Amino acid sequence: MIASAPGKVIVFGEHSVVYGKHAVVSAIDLRCYVKAEKSGEVRITSSFGTTGYDFAGKHAYISHAIRRFSEVCEVGGVEVEVRSDIPPASGLGSSAAVTVATLGALNAEFNAGLGREEIFELARKVELDVQGIGSGTDPFVSTFGGSWVLPEKRRFHTDLEFEVIDSGETSVTAEMVRRVRELRDAYPDVILPVLDAMDAIAVRGAEALERNDIAEVSRLFRMNQSLLRAIGVSTPEIDRIVARVEEAGYSAKITGAGGGGCVLTTGMGEMRISLSAEGVRVEDFEDWGSADN
Numbered sequence: 576m577i578a579s580a581p582g583k584v585i586v587f588g589e590h591s592v593v594y595g596k597h598a599v600v601s602a603i604d605l606r607c608y609v610k611a612e613k614s615g616e617v618r619i620t621s622s623f624g625t626t627g628y629d630f631a632g633k634h635a636y637i638s639h640a641i642r643r644f645s646e647v648c649e650v651g652g653v654e655v656e657v658r659s660d661i662p663p664a665s666g667l668g669s670s671a672a673v674t675v676a677t678l679g680a681l682n683a684e685f686n687a688g689l690g691r692e693e694i695f696e697l698a699r700k701v702e703l704d705v706q707g708i709g710s711g712t713d714p715f716v717s718t719f720g721g722s723w724v725l726p727e728k729r730r731f732h733t734d735l736e737f738e739v740i741d742s743g744e745t746s747v748t749a750e751m752v753r754r755v756r757e758l759r760d761a762y763p764d765v766i767l768p769v770l771d772a773m774d775a776i777a778v779r780g781a782e783a784l785e786r787n788d789i790a791e792v793s794r795l796f797r798m799n800q801s802l803l804r805a806i807g808v809s810t811p812e813i814d815r816i817v818a819r820v821e822e823a824g825y826s827a828k829i830t831g832a833g834g835g836g837c838v839l840t841t842g843m844g845e846m847r848i849s850l851s852a853e854g855v856r857v858e859d860f861e862d863w864g865s866a867d868n
């Protein structure tokens with residue numbers, strides 16, 4: 576069976592959401608597709624190659640997903656194959672999407688009857704198994720789809736559209752989250768107010784998005800990017816991209832963990848993204864022949 580799950584953008588609130596602050600997030604129209612087929616052994620194939628269980632390597636999220644799933648449903652062995660539209664390690668939630676899509680495909684293949692809430696709980700555990708740290712935001716959005724204000728879990732709608740520019744630099748989310756925590760521990764008097772300011776931006780940002788107020792979203796993007804820079808998650812390349820976008824009269828900010836990855840912009844982007852994509856779903860094609868990716 577084949578299941579898919581969407582990537583995501585954090586419009587406001589990356590990093591501060593780890594400390595219980597508000598975040599504004601949306602599933603996007605780039606998806607990860609996973610095919611699961613019962614088999615005598617565990618075999619995982621993706622663009623990174625083919626492995627068995629690979630808990631510490633390129634297939635860490637998938638391996639942990641199979642292990643977590645097998646705690647709730649017996650899995651003798653399974654062949655898992657991945658095809659993803661989402662660039663890896665670039666802030667668009669590819670790790671959560673592959674985790675959620677794997678759980679969705681296993682759920683369908685083994686007839687486990689898990690609902691979205693249970694898939695999310697397992698995906699949340701996988702995030703912690705692999706990263707040791709994380710807010711659960713990415714698996715949440717990838718599972719349920721749509722656009723959300725967290726931690727309230729309030730759905731919202733906007734007609735605004737955004738674009739992304741990939742800095743071409745990859746980064747490891749857990750590493751970035753740890754760096755921010757170290758900075759907070761070393762400079763609590765500086766960093767705690769910054770996290771509070773990010774919280775205020777996310778609250779105002781949600782309101783501006785719902786009013787489709789692009790001028791206000793633009794202002795808040797600029798403020799948020801300056802604060803992300805203050806907590807050390809921007810890079811010289813991202814700063815250059817942001818400067819170019821601003822010179823052209825638009826706004827841009829990091830989306831996701833930073834340290835590279837993608838920049839979300841109000842214009843000048845390389846790729847337009849649609850928000851509010853559907854969450855995890857079983858596909859009605861049974862082989863890749865009819866996949867649209």
Ligand code: MEV
Nearest residue numbers: 589590709710712831832
């Ligand atoms: C990563 O997409 C978002 C971060 O806030 C980490 C997290 O929430 O787990 C940087």
